[in-house]
Every structure is written in C-alpha cells, then in structure tokens.
Amino acid sequence: MTSTNERVEYELFASCLAGFEQFLAAELKHLRARRIRPLHGGVSFYGTAAVAQRVCLWSRLASRITLVVRRVNAGDANLLYEGIRRIPWHEVIAPGASIAVHAHGMNDELRNTHFTELKVKDGICDALRERTGARPNVDSADPDANIDVRVRENRATISLDLSGESLYARAYLEPDAGQDAPLECALSAGALAMAQWGESCKTAALVDPACGDGSLVVEAAGMACDMAPGLARSRWGFEGWAAFDEDAWERLLDEADERFEEGLEAVGGAGTASTSASDRPDLERVRFVGACTSSPAIARARTRAKRAGLRQVVSIEAGDAHVVADMTRRACGVAERLSAGKTAAEDAQRPCLVASNMPAGDRIQSEARAQAEAAAFVKAAQAAPAGSMYVVVGGQGVQGRFGVDAADTLRFGRGRVEVSAQLFMRAPAEMATAVIPDSAGGAEHTVEVFEETSQQFADRLRKVAKERRKWARREGVTCYRVYDADLPDYAAAIDIYTGAGQAEGNTYLHIAEYAPPRSIDEDRARRRFDDILTVAPVVLGVRPDHVFSKVRCRDKGGGQYQGAGKRNYVTHVDEAGCLLEVDLAGYLDTGLFLDHRDTRAMVRSMADGKRFLNLFAYTGSATVQAAAGGAVETVTVDLSQTYLEWAQRNMEQNGFSGPEHMFERGDVMNWITQCRRNPRRFDLIFVDPPTFSNSKAMGKRTWDVQRDHVELLVGVSRLLTKGGIAVFSCNLRSFKPDFEQLEKYGVELEDITAQTIPHDFERNPRIHKCYLVRHVK
Structure with missing residues (x-):
C-alpha cells in the first residue's frame, strides 16, 4: 500500500556489529536519515517510510532496521498486555499480514521469554480484532511482520523488523554458505569503511591477498560499481508494514538498477556486458583482485562474484605471496578509461587499498595458513605504490610482519566474533629472507622470515626430507616424521601424512612445537616457530591450509598440548594397506x-x-x-x-x-x-x-x-x-x-x-x- 502522508517521520533503529556505530552513522547521514544518534550496538535515527526503505536497500553496515513502535510498561504481564493492546496496530501491520513475536530480556515478573511472546501476541491480536473484526494469522516460521520485544527492567521496547533476514546475509551468498558467511560480509564491509573505501573506490585499486571465499573483494567491487547491497533480495520485512510505500520502493529499485548499470559500465568498460562470451574478466583491465591458495575457496569466491553480477570486474586467482605482488602491480597499473590524458607512468602510480578479512581466534584452523596469508598481505603492501593504504581484520601475524605501528586499531564484534581491525598508512619494513629451492624443480622461493637463522632450518629440513622421502618410498611408508628438533633452536616435530581414500593426492603436515627452555626469550621462540610454519610448507611443497600445528609443553608426566580443540579436520591415511581415520586439528593427537x-x-x-x-x-x-x-x-x-x-x-x-x-x-x-x-x-x-x-x-x-x-x-x-x-x-x-x-x-x-x-x-x-x-x- 502507499502511505497517505509521505512526510511522516518514524523513529528507527539500525543494529550493527559493535565497533561499526560511527561508520554506520555516517552511512545513514548519506542516506538522508535525520536525528542520527550512535548507541552501543547500533544507531538511532528518524526518517520517512521511503528513507527507511532506502536504508534497507543501501546500507552495508547495518544488520537490521527496526521501526520503534512504542515503549510500554512491563512491570508485570497485565501491564504489558494492556500497553500492547492500546497500540493502534492497524497503523503498524499491513492488512492481511501474518505476524510473529520474538522476545528478549527478562525482569522479576517476566522471567520467561516464551510467556512474554504469548502476552504480546494476545495483545496485538485482540487490538486488531477490536479495530478490524479479524485476528491476524500467526506464522512463527515465515511471517510477513516480525514484532521484536525487548524487556529491560520495567519497560519494554516494541519494534517492527523492517529488514526481515539480516542485511549481512547478502544475496550473492550461496544457499549452503554456512552461518559464518554473513559475518564475513559484515567484517569485510567494516574493513572497507575503516579504510574510507567509499571515497576512493572510483579510482583506486583493491587487492585482497588472502581473499578466502571472496566477500571483501565482492563488497569492494560492489561499492565501486554503485551496487545496492540489497538489490537482489526478493523479500523484505517492511512488506508487512502498514506504511510500506510501494511507489517509493519501485522508484528506489529503478534508481538502484540504473546506478548499478552505469557504475558497472564505468568500472568495467566494454568487456563487462553479460552477453560476453566468457564470464572471466580481462585480467589486464581489472583493478579488484583477490588471491587464495585454496582451490575450493577460489571456486566459491568466483561464484559469489558471478552471483553478484560482478564477475567481469573482479579477478580471483590462485597464488602465493609472489603471485600476489605481481597482481598488485598489475591492478595498480590498469589504464584509467576516464583519464586518457594520463601517461603510463602516472597510471602506474594508482593508489591501492590492500585489504583482507582473515580468520581469527576459533576461526583459525591452520596457523601455517595464517602465517602464509600474513606474508602475502605484507608482500602485496610492499608492491603497492606510494599513497596506498592497508587494512586487515583478524590477520594473526600481520602486525609483526609489517614492522610499523598501525595508524588505527578498532575492535569489531563482541564475544565469539570479536576481532581486531588494523589500519596502516605506511609501507611495511623490510624483513630477513630465506631462499628455498622449489620442491617440484621450479623457480626457487624467497620467503620473508623473522630470524635470519631460519635459512639454516630451511636447509636442514630440505636435506632431511630428501633422505626421508627416499626411505618412505622404499619401505612403503606414507605417514612419517620428517623433522624432530634437529636444530635445538627450532624445537619442533614435523610429521607428514599422505592422504588416502577420498583424500588421495593430498599431503598434510602436523607440526608440534616443543616448549622452549626458560632461558630462551618467549617472543624469540614464537618468532622461530612462526618461521617454521612459514618455511615448512614451502620446503615440503604442501599447501599452507594443509598444515596443522600445536604447542607441546613438556611436564613430569610426559606431554601436554596447546592448540588442539579447533574445528576438526578429519581425513584418511593408509598404513600397510589399511585405511585409517585421522583428525589433524581437533584433538590432542591425530589418532595415529x-x-x-x-x-x-x-x-x-x-x-x-x-x-x-x-x-x-x-x-x-x-x-x-x-x-x-x-x-x-x-x-x-x-x-x-x-x-x-x-x-x-x-x-x-x-x-x-x-x-x-x-x-x-x-x-x-x-x-x-x-x-x-x-x-x-x-x-x-x-x-x-x-x-x-x-x-x-x-x-x-x-x-x-x-x-x-x-x-x-x-x-x-x-x-x-x-x-x-x-x-x-x-x-x-x-x-x-x-x-x-x-x-x-x-x-x-x-x-x-x-x-x-x-x-x-x-x-x-x-x-x-x-x-x-x-x-x-
């Protein structure tokens, strides 16, 4: 239905991840909201129905948009019911819309959220029956209108969810993406906001050296192409709102379609049309690039870019730190179509945002992969031209490898999802390097390390591995120890597991660090172990995400481990013709x-x-x-x-x-x-x-x-x-x-x-x- 008064302003609330509040407030101002007030975990604002719908369509940082219906007395169940029943619900809920009620919080009289939901539902249904003669349908699974009730002390805030599903659940996510995927989209949007990508996205390049499933690259390209994040969503919570302005919504969608089409053309030029013979971009023209060493992740990232309609302006490629550096230089040297008068030298100095949203905390399954991603991030930063910026969310090991202080550090999220975000304005400092011959006979690898002596570790591991491989082939052994603290300063045990059954063709490393003696500086020991995690996969030719590590501390009774308890990584190996299950991450030992x-x-x-x-x-x-x-x-x-x-x-x-x-x-x-x-x-x-x-x-x-x-x-x-x-x-x-x-x-x-x-x-x-x-x- 169309609102009879397009000038009526409503009190609204945009929830978000903790740490996003100031960025979200700025975004809401840009979207024409008024009386904006950042709060903890969200932003309060006012706007018309059309403004509310615009925010739902365009906000990248808000999780949900809710209409504050009223605050009522919740001193007991009867007071709550009466307060609810006096609300003119016919002005809130669209005729014929089904409803559901979700309650949060308790007080001395309302100790059960399910009971609170029933009282609120009864109040709404009775009010609408008295006014219209009909009770609304209650559909807890798939309602048209979601009523949110938040009890705090003796007051309850009653709201209508206008967004429906979380706005972080982008339409480009695959149906089986998992519960953490919307969070990845949110953190990616936060990283871009922290780097003020919206101010430079029309001209700068973006490189994600550890792109994982590609959310950050897609978010960045979407902003540059002026794509509304909610453009492809098919259902909204405000469709069950009595003030839903259908005409305004159609105008918003038409405007968003036109802006995306123009933005895509401006960024991608002639090669971006959907009728192109290939859905792969012209790599020499693309300036939004991501790199990853995991083939499944690359496939998912490319799928997300395609689902978002951005495949022709986004490049997702396989590559280690050196490939990333080349990709960065290429992205920063793309010819500027709108500035044909620039020289090639000027084009080559295009500034770049090097940005990554890396796993942190419990989301890290492989410490070696974390080190490899940190190294790739620093390598890309070193390849970026002067004037570039660098922002990382999570990114265990990036600060140490960067060698300079972050210009700004923020915390995003709370509890299980709390992560650190760091913004660097200066290029990384130089680090020591280790030169490693390629295990397959290709060009040698130069990897950055914390300790110069890590070259000795690389040489020793390579020598032992060469002998151990010959022995293993001769004896028919597929799982074996390749290094056991051969150098006392690099006190770790490294085991090779060769996959079998469905895992045939995969090779895994299990690295257990021995606790250093008290005479060794803990920070130095940690740097050496980080170098082990960096060097070992390169020497042994194993993907970093197939390397699993634990810290083993010696005690009187034998061994204790730290680092187990992460998400399980179950695979199979062969021993003497028998197939055995091992878990390389989730337990103290692997099972073999x-x-x-x-x-x-x-x-x-x-x-x-x-x-x-x-x-x-x-x-x-x-x-x-x-x-x-x-x-x-x-x-x-x-x-x-x-x-x-x-x-x-x-x-x-x-x-x-x-x-x-x-x-x-x-x-x-x-x-x-x-x-x-x-x-x-x-x-x-x-x-x-x-x-x-x-x-x-x-x-x-x-x-x-x-x-x-x-x-x-x-x-x-x-x-x-x-x-x-x-x-x-x-x-x-x-x-x-x-x-x-x-x-x-x-x-x-x-x-x-x-x-x-x-x-x-x-x-x-x-x-x-x-x-x-x-x-x-």
Missing part, C-alpha cells in the same frame, strides 16, 4: 601414533589365527592391523566412547565387522578384574596405556604408568592363554619396570624397544619403551 608403526606391524605379523585383545585401545589402529593379520577374534577396550566409535569406524571401513569384532567401554583396570573372573582368554594382547590419567570416568582413581604398571601387567598376564604373549608399550621416557615385583607374580618381561623404534624416530630412541610380556607358570 607414528612411533608405533613398527610395533603395529609386529602385532599384525603375530596375529594370524589368534584371539586378540587391545587395551587402552585409543582409535583402534592396532586392532585394525591385528584383524588384517588374520586374527579370528578382536576385543577393543577403552574408557572413551568417542575413541571406541572412532575405532569401530576404522575397523568397518577396512571390512572388519561382525560379532567376532567387539568394542567394550570401561576402565581398563576394572575391566581386567572382571575378565579374570570368567574363562575369557586371549592369545595376543596389545597394551599401550597413557602416562597419566585422572579422567572423571575413573571416579576417585588416577592412573600412573610407573606406579601402576605391576598391577596392570600381572592382570594382563592372567588373561593370556598358555603360550600367549602380550606387547606392552609406554611413552614415559623415565619408565623403569619393577622386574623384581613382576618376577614374584610370574610375569616375564623382555625389552624389545630397539626393535620397535622406526627409522624416522631414531634421533629420539626414548620416544617409547616396548616389552614382550609372558606368564611364567
């Missing part, structure tokens, strides 16, 4: 202890025709090898249901299922006691206990392998058949078996540690201890 590779091979060789028991089974990799070796029965025991299910998946994907393969959850010591009371016995037992455990599932008991190994091995020996044998291993480097006590109970121990240390762990022969256990009757 590489130092026990030879031990598992020994178990496999001993298992033919045997009844096999795996205690402290972890993910069941030893059970898989025993089954592959011909065990007629397997029993897998662990206290963790998570690991038991993991073990069962490992068995099933190798074809080992059925009643002869059992998985039993329990505290191993209690399980052994129960098993000794029945005739169940085993020909071969594998026991690989943790060094220490105080799991809640154990009750008041704790486990200490040095303290408790006698009780454990005596119990294990009693579960063996005549002539049966157990393989006992532990990772406590100071472990000393109590031979005297064990002998008293008829338990014989044979030390076979030297036979079970693989070649790739020979530098550290104390990585584990291993024994054969027999019951001498």
Whole structure:
C-alpha cells in the first residue's frame, strides 16, 4: 500500500556489529536519515517510510532496521498486555499480514521469554480484532511482520523488523554458505569503511591477498560499481508494514538498477556486458583482485562474484605471496578509461587499498595458513605504490610482519566474533629472507622470515626430507616424521601424512612445537616457530591450509598440548594397506601414533589365527592391523566412547565387522578384574596405556604408568592363554619396570624397544619403551 502522508517521520533503529556505530552513522547521514544518534550496538535515527526503505536497500553496515513502535510498561504481564493492546496496530501491520513475536530480556515478573511472546501476541491480536473484526494469522516460521520485544527492567521496547533476514546475509551468498558467511560480509564491509573505501573506490585499486571465499573483494567491487547491497533480495520485512510505500520502493529499485548499470559500465568498460562470451574478466583491465591458495575457496569466491553480477570486474586467482605482488602491480597499473590524458607512468602510480578479512581466534584452523596469508598481505603492501593504504581484520601475524605501528586499531564484534581491525598508512619494513629451492624443480622461493637463522632450518629440513622421502618410498611408508628438533633452536616435530581414500593426492603436515627452555626469550621462540610454519610448507611443497600445528609443553608426566580443540579436520591415511581415520586439528593427537608403526606391524605379523585383545585401545589402529593379520577374534577396550566409535569406524571401513569384532567401554583396570573372573582368554594382547590419567570416568582413581604398571601387567598376564604373549608399550621416557615385583607374580618381561623404534624416530630412541610380556607358570 502507499502511505497517505509521505512526510511522516518514524523513529528507527539500525543494529550493527559493535565497533561499526560511527561508520554506520555516517552511512545513514548519506542516506538522508535525520536525528542520527550512535548507541552501543547500533544507531538511532528518524526518517520517512521511503528513507527507511532506502536504508534497507543501501546500507552495508547495518544488520537490521527496526521501526520503534512504542515503549510500554512491563512491570508485570497485565501491564504489558494492556500497553500492547492500546497500540493502534492497524497503523503498524499491513492488512492481511501474518505476524510473529520474538522476545528478549527478562525482569522479576517476566522471567520467561516464551510467556512474554504469548502476552504480546494476545495483545496485538485482540487490538486488531477490536479495530478490524479479524485476528491476524500467526506464522512463527515465515511471517510477513516480525514484532521484536525487548524487556529491560520495567519497560519494554516494541519494534517492527523492517529488514526481515539480516542485511549481512547478502544475496550473492550461496544457499549452503554456512552461518559464518554473513559475518564475513559484515567484517569485510567494516574493513572497507575503516579504510574510507567509499571515497576512493572510483579510482583506486583493491587487492585482497588472502581473499578466502571472496566477500571483501565482492563488497569492494560492489561499492565501486554503485551496487545496492540489497538489490537482489526478493523479500523484505517492511512488506508487512502498514506504511510500506510501494511507489517509493519501485522508484528506489529503478534508481538502484540504473546506478548499478552505469557504475558497472564505468568500472568495467566494454568487456563487462553479460552477453560476453566468457564470464572471466580481462585480467589486464581489472583493478579488484583477490588471491587464495585454496582451490575450493577460489571456486566459491568466483561464484559469489558471478552471483553478484560482478564477475567481469573482479579477478580471483590462485597464488602465493609472489603471485600476489605481481597482481598488485598489475591492478595498480590498469589504464584509467576516464583519464586518457594520463601517461603510463602516472597510471602506474594508482593508489591501492590492500585489504583482507582473515580468520581469527576459533576461526583459525591452520596457523601455517595464517602465517602464509600474513606474508602475502605484507608482500602485496610492499608492491603497492606510494599513497596506498592497508587494512586487515583478524590477520594473526600481520602486525609483526609489517614492522610499523598501525595508524588505527578498532575492535569489531563482541564475544565469539570479536576481532581486531588494523589500519596502516605506511609501507611495511623490510624483513630477513630465506631462499628455498622449489620442491617440484621450479623457480626457487624467497620467503620473508623473522630470524635470519631460519635459512639454516630451511636447509636442514630440505636435506632431511630428501633422505626421508627416499626411505618412505622404499619401505612403503606414507605417514612419517620428517623433522624432530634437529636444530635445538627450532624445537619442533614435523610429521607428514599422505592422504588416502577420498583424500588421495593430498599431503598434510602436523607440526608440534616443543616448549622452549626458560632461558630462551618467549617472543624469540614464537618468532622461530612462526618461521617454521612459514618455511615448512614451502620446503615440503604442501599447501599452507594443509598444515596443522600445536604447542607441546613438556611436564613430569610426559606431554601436554596447546592448540588442539579447533574445528576438526578429519581425513584418511593408509598404513600397510589399511585405511585409517585421522583428525589433524581437533584433538590432542591425530589418532595415529607414528612411533608405533613398527610395533603395529609386529602385532599384525603375530596375529594370524589368534584371539586378540587391545587395551587402552585409543582409535583402534592396532586392532585394525591385528584383524588384517588374520586374527579370528578382536576385543577393543577403552574408557572413551568417542575413541571406541572412532575405532569401530576404522575397523568397518577396512571390512572388519561382525560379532567376532567387539568394542567394550570401561576402565581398563576394572575391566581386567572382571575378565579374570570368567574363562575369557586371549592369545595376543596389545597394551599401550597413557602416562597419566585422572579422567572423571575413573571416579576417585588416577592412573600412573610407573606406579601402576605391576598391577596392570600381572592382570594382563592372567588373561593370556598358555603360550600367549602380550606387547606392552609406554611413552614415559623415565619408565623403569619393577622386574623384581613382576618376577614374584610370574610375569616375564623382555625389552624389545630397539626393535620397535622406526627409522624416522631414531634421533629420539626414548620416544617409547616396548616389552614382550609372558606368564611364567
């Protein structure tokens, strides 16, 4: 319907991410809003229905636009109901519109938001029935009009959501983009606002050296092409508003279409028409470019640019830091169509905005990828001409690599989504470099590093990797250790995992940092580890996003880790022809202890025709090898249901299922006691206990392998058949078996540690201890 009074102004509120308020206030002023007042988490303003609709269509920084209907007394349920019922809802909700109510906040009398929603809904329905004779339809799933109720102390603010879905959910996002995708769009818009991109977008170039899924490049190109962010949206909350000005809305859409068409032509020139034979841009003319090392991310970024109608003015390419530098120089040297009188030299000095929205906090899955993206950002900044600006959201490692102070630092968002945004006005300082030959025989790589000695690390890693690859190919080993603190100043363990099954063709690195001694400066140790994360993928020819890292701190009981608990990264590897599941990011360990590779091979060789028991089974990799070796029965025991299910998946994907393969959850010591009371016995037992455990599932008991190994091995020996044998291993480097006590109970121990240390762990022969256990009757 069309408003009867186009001059009526309404009180409105634009919500936004924390930190956006001042930028949003400036945007609202540009969109002709009045009486603008920034608040925490949004901006209050006034405007006509046409202004409200314009803001919905054009705002890049607002999350939602709401109409403040009224503030009412919420001292109790009756007062709230009466306040709601007295509102002239026929002037707020369009005839025939369905409604839904969403409440937030509580007080002493209104302690349940669902109850609050019911009282407000009743008040609205009763008011409309009294006025119009009909109650509105209530549709909580897909309403025409969303009523927002916010209770604070004894007052409730009643609002109508004019935007509908969050404005951050851009129309160019793919349907399965995920819940974080709108946040990425918002943070990208915030970065551009911080850099005042709106003032320079018509003439400057933009480079995103770590573009990920491409949101920032699309946002930047959209601004330069004068594209309304909401132009492609098909449904709006204000369509259920009684004051919806349909004529004004059609004029706004016509104006937005015309502005986008003109802007696209001005930016892209003759090559941008949708009838072009190719949807790829002319790379020599494009000045909005993004780079990424992930092929899936590149595909998504290109799709988003195409869905936005910007594919012909946006270039998304694969590339590392050096490719990014070339892209930056090319983007800044694009011929200016509107200034044909400029010389080539003048064109080459076009200023550039180097901007990235990088993962931060829990969103970082690979620290190596974060370092690679930081290096690419700095490389692009170095290639940009004088007068350029550089802004990064998130960007762990960028500040340290930039080497100059940020001109401005802001915090965007709150809680889980809070990130730091930094604006630099000066070019980066020079850093030390390491020269690395290409692993595939191509041109050598020059990478920037914090420490000059990192060249020695690169040389050492390359030398060891060359020998280790030859050994692995000869022995048929696909997952192995390639570096183990070979240089004391670069104290880390680096493992290679070669993908199998659906992951075939992929190579992954798992890097665990040893805690430096107290005599080493923590900042210097951190810089060295950052250099490890930068250098290792280049030396070994592995994509940075396939590198996973954790910090390992030594303590009295063995090892503790920091850096686990990120989003899981599950893939599969092959060991001796068996497919095994590993998680390279989400757990303390990956699910496969590489130092026990030879031990598992020994178990496999001993298992033919045997009844096999795996205690402290972890993910069941030893059970898989025993089954592959011909065990007629397997029993897998662990206290963790998570690991038991993991073990069962490992068995099933190798074809080992059925009643002869059992998985039993329990505290191993209690399980052994129960098993000794029945005739169940085993020909071969594998026991690989943790060094220490105080799991809640154990009750008041704790486990200490040095303290408790006698009780454990005596119990294990009693579960063996005549002539049966157990393989006992532990990772406590100071472990000393109590031979005297064990002998008293008829338990014989044979030390076979030297036979079970693989070649790739020979530098550290104390990585584990291993024994054969027999019951001498």
